[in-house]
Amino acid sequence: MLRLKRYNNRKLYDSAARRYVTLEEITDAIRRGEDLQVTDHDSGADLTTQVMLQAFFNAEKRRGGLFPAGLLNRFLRTGERGLEDLRAAAGLFLDRLPAVNREIERRLDRLVDLGQLNKEEVQRLKDLLLGASIESAEANPPEEVRGEDVQSLLAELDRLSRQLDDLSR
Numbered sequence: 001m002l003r004l005k006r007y008n009n010r011k012l013y014d015s016a017a018r019r020y021v022t023l024e025e026i027t028d029a030i031r032r033g034e035d036l037q038v039t040d041h042d043s044g045a046d047l048t049t050q051v052m053l054q055a056f057f058n059a060e061k062r063r064g065g066l067f068p069a070g071l072l073n074r075f076l077r078t079g080e081r082g083l084e085d086l087r088a089a090a091g092l093f094l095d096r097l098p099a100v101n102r103e104i105e106r107r108l109d110r111l112v113d114l115g116q117l118n119k120e121e122v123q124r125l126k127d128l129l130l131g132a133s134i135e136s137a138e139a140n141p142p143e144e145v146r147g148e149d150v151q152s153l154l155a156e157l158d159r160l161s162r163q164l165d166d167l168s169r
Contacts, residue, residue, distance in 0.1 A: 036051075
């Protein structure tokens with residue numbers, strides 16, 4: 001396990017190796033399968049999640065960005081709700097079926113609110129779509145998620161979000 005201390009100057013120090021480490025080195029270590037623990041030198045507070053997010057966004061900055069600008073823009077505009085959306089999007093890739101089912105239900109309910117479907121039609125579609133997705137998931141275990149797939153899905157999510165915004169105006 002890579003155990004680091006973060007000092008007031010925000011530098012990260014590996015006391016076992018007796019040297020400072022960069023966010024790139026942390027990313028590489030995590031990719032090699034190492035676990036990470038980061039604590040604040042003064043308070044002892046756990047900063048692992050914060051540093052991992054910094055490493056993630058630093059890597060994304062170097063790659064040119066995985067997230068479409070419109071999607072990030074929306075997250076920032078909506079504040080706390082944006083973080084909930086981001087967690088839901090991340091959940092889609094970690095535990096896809098429940099997140100997909102919730103999104104199907106949300107979108108179908110939205111179509112009722114917009115008057116494009118009636119409740120009976122929505123219930124029938126929910127039964128068909130959600131029942132099929134459960135059977136499909138049992139028959140086909142989830143496959144490994146590739147970066148291109150994530151980028152494509154995020155772009156599609158961004159496009160669909162814009163369409164929903166347009167419909168609600």
